[in-house]
Amino acid sequence: xxxxxxxxxxxxxxxxxxxxxxxxxxxxxxxxxxxxxxxxxxxxxxxxxxxxxxxxxxxxxxxxxxxxxxxxxxxxxxxxxxxxxxxxxxxxxxxxxxxxxxxxxxxxxxxxxxxxxxxxxxxxxxxxxxxxxxxxxxxxxxxxxxxxxxxxxxxxxxxxxxxxxxxxxxxxxxxxxxxxx
Amino acid sequence: xxxxxxxxxxxxxxxxxxxxxxxxxxxxxxxxxxxxxxxxxxxxxxxxxxxxxxxxxxxxxxxxxxxxxxxxxxxxxxxxxxxxxxxxxxxxxxxxxxxxxxxxxxxxxxxxxxxxxxxxxxxxxxxxxxxxxxxxxxxxxxxxxxxxxxxxxxxxxxxxxxxxxxxxxxxxxxxxxxxxxxxxxxxxxxxxxxxxxxxxxxxxxxxxxxxxxxxxxxxxxxxxxxxxxxxxxxxxxxxxxxxxxxxxxxxxxxxxxxxxxxxxxxxxxxxxxxxxxxxxxxxxxxxxxxxxxxxxx
Numbered sequence: 001x002x003x004x005x006x007x008x009x010x011x012x013x014x015x016x017x018x019x020x021x022x023x024x025x026x027x028x029x030x031x032x033x034x035x036x037x038x039x040x041x042x043x044x045x046x047x048x049x050x051x052x053x054x055x056x057x058x059x060x061x062x063x064x065x066x067x068x069x070x071x072x073x074x075x076x077x078x079x080x081x082x083x084x085x086x087x088x089x090x091x092x093x094x095x096x097x098x099x100x101x102x103x104x105x106x107x108x109x110x111x112x113x114x115x116x117x118x119x120x121x122x123x124x125x126x127x128x129x130x131x132x133x134x135x136x137x138x139x140x141x142x143x144x145x146x147x148x149x150x151x152x153x154x155x156x157x158x159x160x161x162x163x164x165x166x167x168x169x170x171x172x173x174x175x176x177x178x179x180x181x
Numbered sequence: 182x183x184x185x186x187x188x189x190x191x192x193x194x195x196x197x198x199x200x201x202x203x204x205x206x207x208x209x210x211x212x213x214x215x216x217x218x219x220x221x222x223x224x225x226x227x228x229x230x231x232x233x234x235x236x237x238x239x240x241x242x243x244x245x246x247x248x249x250x251x252x253x254x255x256x257x258x259x260x261x262x263x264x265x266x267x268x269x270x271x272x273x274x275x276x277x278x279x280x281x282x283x284x285x286x287x288x289x290x291x292x293x294x295x296x297x298x299x300x301x302x303x304x305x306x307x308x309x310x311x312x313x314x315x316x317x318x319x320x321x322x323x324x325x326x327x328x329x330x331x332x333x334x335x336x337x338x339x340x341x342x343x344x345x346x347x348x349x350x351x352x353x354x355x356x357x358x359x360x361x362x363x364x365x366x367x368x369x370x371x372x373x374x375x376x377x378x379x380x381x382x383x384x385x386x387x388x389x390x391x392x393x394x395x396x397x398x399x400x401x402x403x404x405x406x407x408x409x410x411x412x413x414x415x416x417x418x419x420x421x422x423x424x425x426x427x428x429x430x431x432x433x434x435x436x437x438x439x440x441x442x443x444x445x446x447x448x449x450x451x452x453x454x455x456x457x458x459x460x461x462x463x464x465x466x467x468x469x470x471x472x473x474x475x476x477x478x
């Protein structure tokens with residue numbers, strides 16, 4: 001979605017890139033993925049660090065059978081799952097993200113972004129793990145259904161059905177929660 | 182995937198996409214920490230390679246932090262367990278002894294009469310009692326030797342017969358074997374299968390655990406993205422158990438599977454058969470996720 005130049009690059013066809021290069025290319029993607037999956041803002045640094053330590057450990061074993069993005073997404077899902085488990089044990093509520101730097105000081109924009117994040121994170125919290133992944137990958141990050149199917153190990157037609165259902169339920173969620181004062 | 186887009190929802194998603202990228206400082210910060218971790222791990226692995234024969238880890242004394250009440254309860258539990266085991270052994274020994282007495286009685290009854298001494302005559306009443314026991318032996322106790330078939334043992338056959346014939350009805354298998362296609366005809370069949378089963382039909386009832394096990398299998402199939410397998414499992418369950426145990430749970434799972442296939446209308450039809458309203462169901466959240474929001478038109 002954001003790095004259109006990097007979309008669906010068949011890793012096998014590339015020369016093995018150094019870890020540092022991989023990091024620079026895809027760090028933003030993993031960061032966004034973690035956010036979309038609902039990792040709380042204060043834990044994002046730690047979560048991203050964990051993702052990339054795992055990437056470093058397994059990079060030599062990565063054979064490029066899948067797209068590098070789906071590989072990274074799968075690692076991010078595992079890290080997010082661990083964090084969610086620990087957080088559930090601590091009974092820590094997912095905090096809303098702080099004021100976002102991209103709003104550039106515009107209070108109206110900042111309020112809209114804050115509300116948008118609250119809506120999305122609230123919705124993500126109601127989803128089970130697979131639907132969370134489908135929502136984050138397909139609806140928010142804009143990965144294709146095939147890529148999402150590869151990440152979630154679901155059949156593509158089921159991914160399509162789930163995306164459709166998630167789109168409907170997210171729309172209802174937004175309507176329901178926006179009308180609240 | 183270009184259907185039913187809500188402008189408001191799309192606007193929300195656009196907002197978070199616009200603000201999801203990390204600051205460059207975050208990228209540098211995380212990289213520094215990752216490199217630090219990698220260096221530490223490399224150093225640790227080199228150290229472990231150097232130490233070819235690492236010394237055995239010293240055993241640290243582990244303080245017993247168990248509270249006294251727990252320790253007492255544990256001891257009592259152990260004694261209780263010991264009592265149970267001892268009781269069971271005693272029971273087995275007693276049963277064995279009783280069987281031995283019965284066998285002896287049978288032998289005495291079947292043996293030819295022998296000249297009795299006056300002292301043996303004094304035991305006559307007890308011998309009568311033994312013979313009366315012997316007459317009960319085939320019915321109440323198992324035969325002493327499995328190879329010997331006691332004709333009177335067939336008296337218990339009728340009560341065992343139903344257990345020995347657990348052949349489930351075939352409709353479940355027929356449903357499983359049927360091609361899993363999302364056709365209207367199949368949907369109608371599915372909707373019919375979701376009807377509340379009547380208790381009058383004489384089908385072998387499953388225990389609650391068995392029903393739960395099958396529901397869990399169906400749930401796992403839905404989770405694994407195999408809604409057709411989940412429907413087959415639910416069909417099989419409905420065919421085997423028509424008393425309606427956990428009927429609402431079955432309907433909800435069926436609706437979830439139908440929604441995964443894309444048969445939202447059929448899912449709604451199944452949900453309309455819930456005891457209460459789908460919108461008031463405890464499964465509402467899950468149903469909304471799977472089926473979209475419109476559970477009840």
